[in-house]
Each structure stands twice: as structure tokens, then as C-alpha cells.
Amino acid sequence: MSKETKSLPMVALRGLTVLPGMVRHFDVSREKSLAAINEAVEGDQKIFLTAQRDIEVADPSGADVYQVGCIATIRQIVKLPKKISRVLISGEERAAINCIEFEEPYLRANVTVIPDTDRQEETAGADQGLGKEAMLRGLRDVFREYAAKEPKVSKEIGSQIEGMEDLRELVDLVAANVPFSWEDAQELLEEEDLTSRYELLIYKLVKEIQILNVKEEIQIKVKERVDKNQREYILREELKLIREELGDDTMLSDADEFQQAADALEAPEEVKEKLNKEIKRFRNTVNSPAETGVIRTYIETLLEMPWDKMCEEHKDIAYASQVLEEDHYGLEKVKERVLEFLAVRALTKKGDTPILCLVGPPGTGKTSIARSLARALKKPYVRISLGGVRDEAEIRGHRRTYVGAMPGRIANGLKAAGVKNPLMLLDEIDKVSNDYKGDTFSALLEVLDSEQNCKFRDHYLEVPIDLSEVLFITTANTLQTIPRPLLDRMEVIEVSSYTENEKMHIAMEHLIPKQLDKHGLTADQLTISKKALWKMARNYTKEAGVRQLERKIGDICRKTAKEILEGKKKAVHITERNLASYLGKELFIYQMANESDEVGIVRGLAWTSVGGDTLQIEVNVMPGEGEILLTGQMGDVMKESARTGISYIRSVSKKHRIAEDFFKEHDVHIHIPEGAVPKDGPSAGITMATAMFSAITGRKVRSDVAMTGEITLRGRVLPIGGLKEKLLAAKSAGIKTVLVPKENEPDVEEISSEITRGLEIVFVSQMEEVLKLALVKRRGSHDH
Missing domain, CATH: 3.30.230.10 (Ribosomal Protein S5; domain 2)
Incomplete structure (x- = not known):
């Protein structure tokens, strides 16, 4: 029997083997392949498809492809961007390459159609029929088992297989619809004998079923590990119950520790009720880590707040006066007001805590006055910088519904102080700003109003805090930017500019000793005359305070330290005459009165x-x-x-x-x-x-x-x-x-x-x- 030969355009496929009975699409971008497709479309739609041996080869010849391929019919072509065509084909017959007729402008092959053979046809008729039926049933059973484990197989294929009686068609249909690798599909394509192809297909199907079984086992193990946390929780609860039955309470749970701390806490009844309620919630949400973390943080914050904890009032006016005189020269009004406050506290045992606002130019010692007051009163000192604060939540705290919520700066300041009556400095209150997140000045109204701050509510804590015992000191450079309602709640004390005489005293008593200590010098190694200080204050600085003057003294200290280390001098004495050699030319020259009218x-x-x-x-x-x-x-x-x-x-x-x-x-x-x-x-x-x-x-x-x-x-x-x-x-x-x-x-x-x-x-x-x-x-x- 002579075999049929055909001359067909050929396309070499990368990573794909087409089997008879297979309907699928693939993308074509190579010029030779596109030319072959076009040639087939212009003819009888027939094309020869074979797989490349090496998918990395860009321009394959006859030696680069498998000799056995599949004759297919082109059903549809869709043009895609970037010169790509998507081709829909249906596989029809096996064929082997006799020779490559030409390679340009496309591959054209002379192929021979491979007819199916079957070694079982040589057996007797009755036995042959039984063998075919056994093979049909066996393949159906194996495919059913595979389809039950592989969701990619469609139900239509399953029902189609059940009604098929032709073994060759069944083998081809199953091979075409199981997602084998292209190498496995090539093995099935090259097998001419139907029985051998059937055996190979059964073997590969069984292998795929085994792989799916192993995959299922792995998934079950992963699920078991995911459920491990739940199992551990149950075991912990059982262990806790066993300990309670045995009377062994050495290992307290976190909730029990919180409860003990809450019972020992000195706090108002309202706070205790809130704590007990939250501890109860904490016990009931142990298996929800996210919610547990939020509640835990809240309980810890409530426990750390100094609800009824106070430091002892120090009412020694003589000591306070001594500290203020030591730390600051001048500033008589401020010192007098603080001593008056102490006198009232000493007589009445209580007295209203004033809210003082120190207003003055930069560098006049407003912040350091607050620090000295804390030392004079022996109170914990808390400084809160308000410069640039524009979010109301910075003062009142964030509501607990928000992720990352925390208390406001006032509540945090009290927590840091550890007592309910510290000295709290609100620095740069005139530089608070507002935006869409709320009015920060209005939030400060409740803090700085002696009639309201005994019941200050922080959004995070949700229970009132008593701020009436806090001694608030605020500082500002100007009163222009502070709203009138807020200004009305504060007692304004002006810290005015220093006179040149005051600057001299401050430099001699405070700035020079401080800078000498900072630069590792002694009073014998560097001395500065009064006239030199006078000239520095007049001609090298132009300020209300003493910051620039301190920097100029620091400049002299650095240059002195260098000269002493280089061995040039053992000691330096700064006078009006040699001042320029250390600080350079004069920066400011006062415009003196005109000489004539x-x-x-x-x-x-x-x-x-x-x-x-x-x-x-x-x-x-x-x-x-x-x-x-x-x-x-x-x-x-x-x-x-x-x-x-x-x-x-x-x-x-x-x-x-x-x-x-x-x-x-x-x-x-x-x-x-x-x-x-x-x-x-x-x-x-x-x-x-x-x-x-x-x-x-x-x-x-x-x-x-x-x-x-x-x-x-x-x-x-x-x-x-x-x-x-x-x-x-x-x-x-x-x-x-x-x-x-x-x-x-x-x-x-x-x-x-x-x-x-x-x-x-x-x-x-x-x-x-x-x-x-x-x-x-x-x-x-x-x-x-």
C-alpha cells in the first residue's frame, strides 16, 4: 500500500506539540512563519506543524525540528499589535518529513502521512473485540480518576468520552485534552502503533494522577499548619484549666497581671470602671491578635498615667528666691510673680495654680526661666514644643478607632512626669498653626482654662484627666498671633530686652563660665575685660537677648583653645584693643546723634x-x-x-x-x-x-x-x-x-x-x- 505524500508550508513551533484532534491557538511573530501561514491561507488552509528541538533557536532549519509533526487546518487568524498574528488550528493527521523543499521566504516541506497501525489486529476476531473493549473501559476509568482531581478538564470532554466506541478516536481525544508537557505530547505523536500509544498514554495519565495526589497531600499539610495556632490556643486554655484545678497559679496570664495592677492603682472610680471593662474585653479577644494588641496598649497607657499620684509641694520661699537669683540676672517681675504664687500656696495650702505666659524677644531666657522654676519648686519638668503644631490631635490625642492612635502631647507629658502636678512648659505657643485637621488654638483653650482643665478629655484615653494641679508656663515671642480667648486665660508677663549693663552681668556671671566649661578652659586660661564685653554687646551683636553674645564668647573660646594647644600662648586676655583679632571687624555701628542742628x-x-x-x-x-x-x-x-x-x-x-x-x-x-x-x-x-x-x-x-x-x-x-x-x-x-x-x-x-x-x-x-x-x-x- 503506497503512502500519501504532500507538499505543505511548514511552521516550527517553540514549546508546543500539536496532536491529531487538538484544537488550539498559538501566536506567530517570525517572518518565515507568517509567510508560511499566509501561503497556507491562500491555498487549501493546510499547514504542517512540528516542534523545535531547541526553543532558543531563532531561525530553525530542517535539522532543528522533529521529523514527525501534524498536518493541521487553519480555522482563524487574528492580527495583534507589534506584527503578531494569533492562529487557530485543528490537528488532523500525523506526518513525517521526507525533505525540506526550500527555506526562503518560508519553510516548505515534503511530508508523508503516517497511517495508524495496530499490532492487536493480528489476533482472532472474538479476542480482538474483547481486547478493544477492555482498553476502552480502562482508559475511561483512568481519565475519570484524573478528571476528578484536575479542575482544568471540562465536563463536556468527560461526557464526550463516555459515548465514544472507537479506540483510536478516544486515545487522540484524551491525549489532546490533557495538559501534558510538549515533550510528552511529542512522544505520543511519534508513536505509530495504536496499542503502544494507548499504553504510553495510560502510563502518563497515571503519572499525572500520582503528581496530583502528592500535591493534594502537601496542601493538606499546609492547612494543618495554618490551623496550628487555633490548636495551640485550645491547648493553652486546657493547660490553664489544669493549673487552676491543681491550685498552681504561679504563672499568671497577662489579663490577671493587668487586673492586679488595676486593683492596686490609685485612680478615680470612673477610670477604674473603664480599666475593668477593657480588661474583660482583653480576656475575651485572646484569639484575635490584632484587636488584642490595641486593647493591650490602651490598658498599659491607662495604668501608666499618674491619676492621683502627686509630688510633695516645696514651699520654701527663701530657697526658691536663691535658685532664681543664681540662674538669672534681672527679670524682677517674673521672679516676684513666682514668689507671690509660692506665698499664696504656703498660706492657703491650695490656691489657684496660675497659667503664666512669658512674652519677649528671642534669647531673653524665657525657656530657661521655666527650667529654673521647676528646680526652685522641686517639681518634675516637662517641656512641650508647640512650634508648627497644626493637628488638633497633637493636643487632644487620636480617637481609638484610628490605626496607630495614641494620646496627645499633654497626656504624654503627664505620663513622662509620673505625677499629676508637674511644671509643664508649652514652648512657642504663638507659633501654633491651624489647618483642615482642626483648630489647635481652640484645643488649647480647655487645657489652659483653670475652670475647665480639671476635666480635660483626651480623645484616646476617653476618661477625664485633672490638669488643675499642673503649673503651666507658656512662652511666646509676640502676642499678635495668639487669639484673644486664649490670651484671656493666661497671665502675661513681659520679658523685655536686656540693657547693655544687664548683658554685661549675664555674660560675666553665666555665659563666660558656661562657655569655658563647654570648651575645656579654665578662668586662668581665658579672661575677658569689661570693656571688651561692652564692645561685644554693642558692636558685634544686635539683639534683645544674649544668644549672639554667647556665640561670640564661644568663638573666642575656640580660638583660645587652638592657640593654647599649638603652644603659642599659655593664657589669653581679651581687651577692647585685641578683640578685633579674635572676632574680626565690627558688625554693627550705632548711628550716633548728629553733631549739628x-x-x-x-x-x-x-x-x-x-x-x-x-x-x-x-x-x-x-x-x-x-x-x-x-x-x-x-x-x-x-x-x-x-x-x-x-x-x-x-x-x-x-x-x-x-x-x-x-x-x-x-x-x-x-x-x-x-x-x-x-x-x-x-x-x-x-x-x-x-x-x-x-x-x-x-x-x-x-x-x-x-x-x-x-x-x-x-x-x-x-x-x-x-x-x-x-x-x-x-x-x-x-x-x-x-x-x-x-x-x-x-x-x-x-x-x-x-x-x-x-x-x-x-x-x-x-x-x-x-x-x-x-x-x-x-x-x-x-x-x-
Whole structure:
């Protein structure tokens, strides 16, 4: 019998063997393969498919493929992106390659169709029929067992197999629908004898069933290990019960330990009830690790809080006074207020705990005062920095429903102190900010209100905390950013700028010893004269406090340490003369009073964040059209003061014999030097008015006079703030006479004589008085 040969386009498949009866799709991207597919589609849809021996070969030839493959019919082609085609085929007949007819532009092979043979056909007819039936039943049984364990096999294939009576078709159908590897499928494809192919298929199916059995056993073991935790819990509970029966209670559970701690805790009844309730919940959630951890943390936090634990009140006023004097020079108001608080506590045994707010420029010792107070009162000291805090939960705590919830800073501060009556410093309260997470200032209202803070509620703790015993000290650089309701609850004590004399004392008594110790030097190795300290305070620093001065002393200490180690000197003595060799050139030169009286130049006084300063205001009058020019980076308030001043001068022009058309024919230019520095504030009104009046009338202004105050349209002089710093600046500039608003007279009385000594302070209430005192009198003239 002659075998049928065919000439067909050929595609070499990577990692895939197609069997007769198999319907599946594969992707084609190689140009040769695409060309072969196209050629087959244009013909009779027939194509020869064979597997590559090595899937890594990119351009296979006849030697790179298996000789036995499958003739298939192309059913569908789908074009995909990136020049890829998805081809759907159905396998039909086995075939072997005779030769490769050509390899370009695609592979074309001459193949011979392999007919099925069966060695059992040689047996007798009756026996042959029994053998076929046995083989059919055996394959069905094995496939049923496989299908029961492998969910990938569809039910339709199972029902289709049950009705098949042809052994060859059954073998091909089972082989095509079991997910064998492509190597196993190639073995089945190359087997020509039906009986041998049947035996090979049965062997491979049984092998797959064994693999599935092993996989199932592994899954069962994994499940057993997952259930181990539950089993251990049951065993622990049994062990606990056995111990209780035997009376062996040496190993207490966590819940029992918590219960013992709760029973021993000194706390209000409400707290105890909450604790007992949570411990009960803890006992009932042992098998839920996530919930157990949350409850455990909450119980531990409640147990650590100092509910009724207090430190002993120290009421020795003499000791407190001694500590405050040791740690700080000056600051009389603060010291006096604290000693008053102690006196009240000593007499009444209780007394309201005040909430003090220390307000002043940076570096004036506000934070260190709080630390000294804690030492003087022998109280635990807790510092809470509020700078930049914008989340209300930072103060009140997070609610326990949130992941990672914790108490607020106030509750944590109490926990850290360990007592309910510590000294708690709320630092930088003016730098608290708000955002969408809540109003932090409003949260502080409850903390700092003596009427409310006895029942302060932290969102995390959920039970009231008594803050009435806490001595709260707050610090701020300015009161402008603190809301009025919060400010109303605090007793404000101003910590003002230090005088140069105070800076000298602070440097000698505190800063120099501190820096010597920090840099490993002794008092014999480095000495600094008073004149050198004076010059450092005046010409190397410009501040209200002493931070920069301390840094400059630190600079000298470092350079001294280097010189001593290099062996250049054994000891260093800093004087006014050699100061520049250690600190470099002078950084600040005070603008001293003018040597002579001039027209249109007046010395004003200003308050800055680093203390006081003098402000020279210059005015020129020139021909023009009545414009007022303002330069020197003035703010809106100063511009309004200038316009008010010119309006006042125009209103009294007839009295002072100023020509009626003067303001129509002249421009007035007001300038404040240092144009790069922004200036604003309501205290330069009379200064600008005096300078404009001097320039318009041509009368000179006394060079030894400085002034501060706001002006109204009718010439009244209004009060100002920051008087102490302004008087310090005037004294430093060599001013003899200072004009101050009449309403500021009480402020002057509170300023120490050290500052006012040598200054003639004149109180004024009307602009006429200012002009009379500031302008140089004309010869032979009489002031009305």
C-alpha cells in the first residue's frame, strides 16, 4: 500500500506539540512563519506543524525540528499589535518529513502521512473485540480518576468520552485534552502503533494522577499548619484549666497581671470602671491578635498615667528666691510673680495654680526661666514644643478607632512626669498653626482654662484627666498671633530686652563660665575685660537677648583653645584693643546723634524684634505740583501717618505764616534711609510731621532730640509701645532729650533708673509742644 505524500508550508513551533484532534491557538511573530501561514491561507488552509528541538533557536532549519509533526487546518487568524498574528488550528493527521523543499521566504516541506497501525489486529476476531473493549473501559476509568482531581478538564470532554466506541478516536481525544508537557505530547505523536500509544498514554495519565495526589497531600499539610495556632490556643486554655484545678497559679496570664495592677492603682472610680471593662474585653479577644494588641496598649497607657499620684509641694520661699537669683540676672517681675504664687500656696495650702505666659524677644531666657522654676519648686519638668503644631490631635490625642492612635502631647507629658502636678512648659505657643485637621488654638483653650482643665478629655484615653494641679508656663515671642480667648486665660508677663549693663552681668556671671566649661578652659586660661564685653554687646551683636553674645564668647573660646594647644600662648586676655583679632571687624555701628542742628532731619525711635533702634527721617521740599513722595520701604501705617502729618501742617499753615499756595507749588519728599529694610508701625507720626514742618518752614531741628509717638489730624499725640527698647536705643545713640507721649508716663515710671539715667524725658500731648521743644528757636522770636 503506497503512502500519501504532500507538499505543505511548514511552521516550527517553540514549546508546543500539536496532536491529531487538538484544537488550539498559538501566536506567530517570525517572518518565515507568517509567510508560511499566509501561503497556507491562500491555498487549501493546510499547514504542517512540528516542534523545535531547541526553543532558543531563532531561525530553525530542517535539522532543528522533529521529523514527525501534524498536518493541521487553519480555522482563524487574528492580527495583534507589534506584527503578531494569533492562529487557530485543528490537528488532523500525523506526518513525517521526507525533505525540506526550500527555506526562503518560508519553510516548505515534503511530508508523508503516517497511517495508524495496530499490532492487536493480528489476533482472532472474538479476542480482538474483547481486547478493544477492555482498553476502552480502562482508559475511561483512568481519565475519570484524573478528571476528578484536575479542575482544568471540562465536563463536556468527560461526557464526550463516555459515548465514544472507537479506540483510536478516544486515545487522540484524551491525549489532546490533557495538559501534558510538549515533550510528552511529542512522544505520543511519534508513536505509530495504536496499542503502544494507548499504553504510553495510560502510563502518563497515571503519572499525572500520582503528581496530583502528592500535591493534594502537601496542601493538606499546609492547612494543618495554618490551623496550628487555633490548636495551640485550645491547648493553652486546657493547660490553664489544669493549673487552676491543681491550685498552681504561679504563672499568671497577662489579663490577671493587668487586673492586679488595676486593683492596686490609685485612680478615680470612673477610670477604674473603664480599666475593668477593657480588661474583660482583653480576656475575651485572646484569639484575635490584632484587636488584642490595641486593647493591650490602651490598658498599659491607662495604668501608666499618674491619676492621683502627686509630688510633695516645696514651699520654701527663701530657697526658691536663691535658685532664681543664681540662674538669672534681672527679670524682677517674673521672679516676684513666682514668689507671690509660692506665698499664696504656703498660706492657703491650695490656691489657684496660675497659667503664666512669658512674652519677649528671642534669647531673653524665657525657656530657661521655666527650667529654673521647676528646680526652685522641686517639681518634675516637662517641656512641650508647640512650634508648627497644626493637628488638633497633637493636643487632644487620636480617637481609638484610628490605626496607630495614641494620646496627645499633654497626656504624654503627664505620663513622662509620673505625677499629676508637674511644671509643664508649652514652648512657642504663638507659633501654633491651624489647618483642615482642626483648630489647635481652640484645643488649647480647655487645657489652659483653670475652670475647665480639671476635666480635660483626651480623645484616646476617653476618661477625664485633672490638669488643675499642673503649673503651666507658656512662652511666646509676640502676642499678635495668639487669639484673644486664649490670651484671656493666661497671665502675661513681659520679658523685655536686656540693657547693655544687664548683658554685661549675664555674660560675666553665666555665659563666660558656661562657655569655658563647654570648651575645656579654665578662668586662668581665658579672661575677658569689661570693656571688651561692652564692645561685644554693642558692636558685634544686635539683639534683645544674649544668644549672639554667647556665640561670640564661644568663638573666642575656640580660638583660645587652638592657640593654647599649638603652644603659642599659655593664657589669653581679651581687651577692647585685641578683640578685633579674635572676632574680626565690627558688625554693627550705632548711628550716633548728629553733631549739628539741621533742617528737615529728625531722629525717631523704633521697636524691632531684636530690641530698639533709632530711625533718621529726612524731608526735602522742592518746586512741583503739591505731590507727597514716600521712599525707604514704608508700610501702609507709616504712609498714612505721613499723610496725616502733612494734613495737620496744612491746617496750621496760616498760624505759622506758611504761604497759601506753598502746597500747590511744592513737592514734599519723605525718605527713611536703609531702603532695603521694610519699616512699618504707628509710632513715627510726630517724627515725620516735625521733619516736614522743619523742611517747609526752614527751621532747624535740635540734633540732641529724639521722639516717638503717633499723630492725629488735630495734632494730638497718641501713645506707643516698646518704650523700654526705644529709650535704650536713644541712650546708645547719645541722645540727650526724648519726647514721649503723655499717656506713656506710667510706662516710664516702671522702667529702671539704669535706663533713664542721663536722659531728659519730656512728655507731650499736642503737636505744638513737640514743635516748640524740637525746633531751634529763631533769634528774637517768641513762641505763642
